[in-house]
Amino acid sequence: MRGIQLQLSQTQKLRLHKALEQLESLSSKVNSDASVTIADSIPVNHEDGVLKGHGTADLDGEVVATLCGVVERVNKLVYVRALRSRYKPEVGDIVIGRVVEVAQKRWRLDINYSQNAYLMLSAMNMPDGVQRRRTALDELNMRCIFEEADVICAEVRGFQHDGLHLQARSKKYGKLSTGQLITVTPYLVKRQKQHFHHLEDYGIDLILGCNGFIWVGEHVEARDDMIEDQVNQSDPQVLSLEEQEKNYTSLETRKYICRAANAVRVLSTLGFIITLEIIKGVIDLSLSANIDIHDMLGSEFCVLVAEKEAERRSSNKKRR
C-alpha cells in the first residue's frame, strides 16, 4: 500500500482515513473485481472470441495480465489499463517536454517516455511566422529558438522509423517561460478536449500535458508576441523601461502560480485525478480557508482536500 508520507496527528489520520474510506465506497459499486495484478488470469468468454490488448498475454489458452491495473473491455477487446507507469504516447496528445539535446535539424526532448522524443526543425513554425524551407542558417540558429533545458509544449505527431516525433505547428505551442513545471504520474491526467487553460481570475495559464508534466505560468496572450519582437529587433539590446515593466511578473501573479502549483502537488500526493475543475476547487479551498502557500503542502491542507474531494464525488454521484 502506498502510504502518504506526511506527519499526521491522530485526528488528522482518522479524518484522512474516513475520507479515503468514503472514496473507496463510492467507487467500489462500479467495478469491484476489475483490478488485477501480474499473472492473474482474466475471465473471458472464449466462445465470443477475444482480442487481447495491451497488458495481456496468452498462457495455455488463458488470458493473463502482465501488468497491475484495471481490466477494461470494449466489445471483443480485453486490455489492462495500467496505473502507475511511464507515459504511453498517442497521436495528437499535448505534451510538455524538456530539451535534452540540440541535434542535427532536431531537438531531443525528455517527455517521460521510454525514449526521448524528437522535435524536427521542419515540424515547427518559425518564430517570425514565415512559411519557407529551412536553410542551413536556420539550422545554425537553432539554439536561438530552444536551448538545452528549455521547457517546451508540443503535440505528438507519431512514430517514425527513428522514434517518436513531435510537432509544434501553432502559436499555442513553443517555449514556456515564467512559470513552474510540476511532474506527476501520467495516469492522473485524463485526455480531454482542452488541455490549455487560462484562469482569468488569477491571470495564470495552466497546461495539463498528457505525459504528466504540468505547466503553471503567467498568462501569455495568444503567444504571438513574436511578431512584435520582429518589429523591435532593430535594437534588441536596449530594452525600454516600459518593456522591462512588461516583462516583469507581478507579485500577485507569482503567488497565484505558486498556489496553483501547490494545488497540483497536493493532488498528486493524494493520487487524485487532476483536472481544471479540481485544481480550481483546491485553489479556492486554500483561499477561502486562508491557508498560506507553503502550508498547502502540509498535512492539514492535505486532509482538507481529501475531505473536500470525497464530498464532491459523493454529490456528483447523487446528481446522476
Next chain:
Amino acid sequence: MEYVSPEGLRLDGRRPMEMRQIRAEIGAVSKADGSAVFEMGNTKVIAAVYGPREVQNRSQQLSDKALVRCEYNMANFSTGDRMRKPKGDRRSTEISLVIRQTLEECILTHLMPRSQIDIYVQVLQADGGTRSACINAATLALADAGIPMRDLVTSCSAGYLNSTPLLDLNYVEDSAGGPDVTVGILPKLDKVTLLQMDSKLPIDILENVIQLATEGCKAIANYIREILLENTKELEYRRGS
C-alpha cells in the same frame, strides 16, 4: 553447535518449516518510477526501479529489446560489524548479476525496445537471505513501475542443518557453513528461474530442500500478490473517474 533443539525449535524460536515474518511496502522512493521495501524478519531491503528510459550509453542500446541493469549494494550499517566495503566487490557483483538475470527473464523486454531499465537494490539490514529478499523487493518495485512481466518472481532460501531441512535461514544459521539453497520461481508458470547452492548436499535430500524452498516462494508470492492488488485498488479508487 545445535541449530535445532530437541523440542524441534530453531535458535530464533521458529519451527524448521516456519518462515520469518514478511512485510512489504510499495512506494518508498518518491522520485523513482517504482519502489518497494521488503522485510523478512530482520532482513530489510529497499529497491528502486527507474525506467524504461532512454539508454544512457548509446553503444549498449539494443534495437529489439530493453536493456536491464541491476545494482546491488549493501549499506555499511547493515551488518553487525561496520565495515567499509569497496564498491563493486566480488560478492555484490555476483548478486547483481544473479538478480539481473532472474528478473530479465520475466520482464517482457521486447515490448520496450531501445530503452533501459535500472534496478537499484540496497540492503538496509542483513540477517541472512539477502539475495531472496532483494529479488522479492525488486519484483514489487518493477510491478509498481508498471513494467510488463510474464509473472512475479519470488525467491526463498532453505538449508539443511542437524539433519533437518530448514526454511528461510537467518544469519547465524547461514554462517554455520551448511548447505544453503536459494530458489527463485515463477509461481503461475510453475517454473524455476534461480537455483543456487553453497556447500554440498546428498541428492535425495536436495530434492526435499528444494521442495521446501519452493513452498516458501509460493507463500511469499501469495503475500506479494495481496499487497499489489490492494495497492492497485487503492490507486484506482483514489484516482476516481
